[in-house]
Amino acid sequence: MGKNNISKTKEALKSNPCEKYELAITNYVIGEKIDIPQSELFEHLAKCQSCQGDLRNWRATYATMRAKEYDSRPEVKQKNEAFIKKLVYETKETKRTPIDAKWEIGSAAGKIYNLLKANGEMPIPVICQKTGLKEYHIQQAIGWLAGQEKILLTRDDKTAYASLRG
């Protein structure tokens, strides 16, 4: 740097003392090395409203930039889309069809009754497995059979058992 340049820089600094800190502020925000001592930058920031404003603006801009960059990553895009889909799915009213409870529970009860007739007492999880019925149907059917006093329910500390009433 020639003598002329130095004096020019000094003049510029005199006319606008903040100029010196502009680059330092941007570098500080993006996490790059700053070309002046950090303590000097902080000292200036503490007393300069204009540079505080700059710092805030740069931070906001950088945060937006980073967020955009992050959102455009394919794996993030995919995740966001899946999340939105899930939200839409969960909040939209799905098509409902009535359950023919009498028939469904009746036929499940018949299956369970026949299974118990053939095998004697069985743990309820095994009944689920053997009949292939949904838990919802098993519960309803067993409740119904018990209410009709067709089956006897017992339990130990592990599970519940069903058997036909003799």
Ligand SMILES: [Zn+2]
């Ligand atoms: Zn300043």
